[in-house]
Amino acid sequence: MDRLALATDLPDALTVLDRHTSIGADIAHVTAGIILHIPHASTKIPANEATKLTISGEALAQELLRMTDRYADELFDLGEQAARLVFPLSRLVVDPERFADDTNEPMAAEGMGAVYTRTSDGRPLRSSLDTEERQRLLERYYVPHHERLEQLVREALQTSGYCLIIDGHSFPSSPLPCDLDQAPLRPDVCIGTDPFHTPEWLQRTSVAAFSDPGWRVELNRPYAGSMVPSSFYRKDARVYSIMVEVNRSLYMNEQTAERLAGSGEVCRRIQSVLAAIVAAAC
Numbered sequence: 001m002d003r004l005a006l007a008t009d010l011p012d013a014l015t016v017l018d019r020h021t022s023i024g025a026d027i028a029h030v031t032a033g034i035i036l037h038i039p040h041a042s043t044k045i046p047a048n049e050a051t052k053l054t055i056s057g058e059a060l061a062q063e064l065l066r067m068t069d070r071y072a073d074e075l076f077d078l079g080e081q082a083a084r085l086v087f088p089l090s091r092l093v094v095d096p097e098r099f100a101d102d103t104n105e106p107m108a109a110e111g112m113g114a115v116y117t118r119t120s121d122g123r124p125l126r127s128s129l130d131t132e133e134r135q136r137l138l139e140r141y142y143v144p145h146h147e148r149l150e151q152l153v154r155e156a157l158q159t160s161g162y163c164l165i166i167d168g169h170s171f172p173s174s175p176l177p178c179d180l181d182q183a184p185l186r187p188d189v190c191i192g193t194d195p196f197h198t199p200e201w202l203q204r205t206s207v208a209a210f211s212d213p214g215w216r217v218e219l220n221r222p223y224a225g226s227m228v229p230s231s232f233y234r235k236d237a238r239v240y241s242i243m244v245e246v247n248r249s250l251y252m253n254e255q256t257a258e259r260l261a262g263s264g265e266v267c268r269r270i271q272s273v274l275a276a277i278v279a280a281a282c
């Protein structure tokens with residue numbers, strides 16, 4: 001469990017991004033029009049934010065084990081072929097995949113809007129969350145991430161005339177108590193689509209490409225939708241988006257967070273499938 005340890009050395013967490021995510025590198029890479037968005041791969045919680053949570057120690061480690069899309073940043077990597085934006089903190093700090101306005105966010109009813117107030121099994125995650133504290137968290141962590149994503153999309157549109165966002169996630173093989181879909185049998189890969197931003201060719205290509213290695217693929221189950229920055233959402237049809245969710249049991253031990261022996265091969269297959277989807281888009 002040592003790899004679930006919290007980060008305490010994040011003087012400015014939002015500058016601690018990987019090699020693809022400094023702004024200059026992003027602009028150079030985005031000429032292909034492809035953006036990999038990976039919002040849930042990190043377990044890092046700044047020490048000052050961890051003190052605001054009501055769980056710690058083993059309980060927090062277990063919650064991170066359930067909620068983190070561990071290794072998604074390794075699975076979704078196309079090298080120089082795509083810009084990449086990895087949220088550098090845990091979704092327990094803020095969740096950049098959720099709508100900022102709780103009235104638009106279905107998971108807010110579960111206490112899991114952009115700032116979570118409950119754990120995946122419904123226990124309190126924060127002792128209190130007033131309006132000012134929620135706003136502070138959004139302005140500090142959520143807004144800069146979305147501004148960066150919007151900038152990447154604008155650059156892609158300027159340089160390529162289109163933009164394809166591949167929203168990369170993984171999911172537990174059994175439903176979490178908070179999940180809207182509680183069916184016990186889950187696919188190997190879930191493709192999430194948006195009626196405005198996922199054209200038919202992109203949906204068809206993605207399902208075929210992920211079925212090719214023999215994986216069971218389902219559309220919008222157990223998770224639906226895909227990420228589009230708000231200023232383009234349902235407004236600009238040149239912004240394509242597709243969500244790819246990989247069943248964690250394909251590549252990791254979900255009890256210990258260790259990689260499985262075959263995880264390297266799974267990673268290579270996913271990368272080659274992503275490359276095929278990108279080739280179809282270019």
Ligand SMILES: [Zn+2]
Nearest residue numbers: 040069169170
């Ligand atoms: Zn996720």
